[in-house]
Amino acid sequence: MKKEISRKFCVAPMMGYTTPYARKLYRILTKNSFLFSEMIATKSLIFSKSRENIIDNDFNNPVALQVGGSEIEDLTKASQIAINYNYDEINLNVGCPSKAVQKGSFGACLMKDKILVRNCMEALQNDKIEATLKCRLGLGRKLNYDFFEEFIDEISKTGIRIIYVHARNAILSGISPHGNRTIPPLNYNFVKKIKKKYPNITFILNGGIDNLDKAENLLKEFDGVMVGRLIKNNPFILKDIDKKIFKEKNRLIDESIIENYFEYIKPKLGFESIFRLLSPLLNIFFSVPHSKNYKSKINDYMKDQKINLIEDLLIKFVNEKKLN
Ligand SMILES: Cc1cc2nc3c(=O)[nH]c(=O)nc-3n(C[C@H](O)[C@H](O)[C@H](O)COP(=O)(O)O)c2cc1C
Missing domain, CATH: 3.20.20.70 (Aldolase class I)
Known part of the structure; x- marks a missing residue:
């Protein structure tokens, strides 16, 4: 139905x-x-x-x-x-x-x-x-x-x-x-x-x-x-x-977002390009000042497919920047 x-x-x-x-x-x-x-x-x-x-x-x-x-x-x-x-x-x-x-x-x-x-x-x-x-x-x-x-x-x-x-x-x-x-x-x-x-x-x-x-x-x-x-x-x-719009609680940007996302994409690495897997999440840097170092480190890790290191870095980023 x-x-x-x-x-x-x-x-x-x-x-x-x-x-x-x-x-x-x-x-x-x-x-x-x-x-x-x-x-x-x-x-x-x-x-x-x-x-x-x-x-x-x-x-x-x-x-x-x-x-x-x-x-x-x-x-x-x-x-x-x-x-x-x-x-x-x-x-x-x-x-x-x-x-x-x-x-x-x-x-x-x-x-x-x-x-x-x-x-x-x-x-x-x-x-x-x-x-x-x-x-x-x-x-x-x-x-x-x-x-x-x-x-x-x-x-x-x-x-x-x-x-x-x-x-x-x-x-x-x-x-x-x-x-x-x-x-x-x-x-x-x-x-x-x-x-x-x-x-x-x-x-x-x-x-x-x-x-x-x-x-x-x-x-x-x-x-x-x-x-x-x-x-x-x-x-x-x-x-x-x-x-x-729905008058409910809003979602806070915390490390659980990063963890949930990585849980979904990690098993796909090898079947899909790391760029396609990560690009939606990398918008997290949108208009956040002083994130250049994070971005360039992530670029390096992406070349080497170091997905766990990228996850750790993004968790550090949300904890440090307090984006809510
Ligand atoms: C990069 C891009 C890809 C799009 N691909 C599709 C698509 O696959 N199917 C579709 O119906 N419309 C597609 N559109 C049109 C959007 O669904 C939407 O109708 C259009 O962007 C107008 O809405 P907006 O002013 O909120 O962007 C695409 C738009 C963009 C920017």
Whole structure:
């Protein structure tokens, strides 16, 4: 059965960042935030030999597996894999504008074909898992509410319950994925307006939420918020979410965070690069003055794969800097 889960605060899917290791750190820092995997192409999900490494979910629930694809059979299989790996949700990416993704016929270009997206959503749907969508407002340089509404009208026929909206258009040629996250203007009003038409669908607002006060304020008007780059740049901000958004106790930054994290990553050394294993945690140095010595020592230890020494050093760092 599908569980009722809060999506008031979601950490956006980010390729290269929301790895299983990052999600472990996020979950140590916040009990209530809803997490996402990176986007994984359905073909990789089904055929990749390193599948275990990319989708491992060590009880970091609540969490969604995001996929990119548009082949119906593959999507049905992907949904089953998400269930097998204990994900709470399978999410279809209809927002990524990159050229590679367009070549594979997935991501934002699918917004051109709302019937296909509807069929894709139906392929993902299953009694055991929530099937959701992440989309943009539309395509091209011009914002057009009617296009967005007609798109959602079609998708709503699937009975979908949750839609994440990156509240700007995608521009499919002439600008990079990075430009596609800054150049097309944001329009939160489109999301407000569609919510009025579909009060029973949960719409999660995404795009440009660059501080926690903004997130908290937007929650007065929207069902939930999804935050990407703010967390990418400083995941340790998540330690405040349970208090600020969920009115529970916040997480203190102490040595138990380091110990919990290392407990998860140590057995993976040898199967995964030490950089990928450690990079989420190394954001701990974000804007902490006088941490240069620590950083350079860690770099040296990383070259020699001295994971125990890195753990000891980071424990020393949190104890010395008192980061709370
Ligand atoms: C490095 C990076 C990778 C991203 N990868 C994905 C992805 O795999 N799937 C996806 O739906 N969106 C992806 N996005 C877009 C984010 O999920 C989010 O929609 C976007 O960054 C806007 O939110 P923000 O303003 O809070 O960053 C990525 C964004 C960044 C910065």
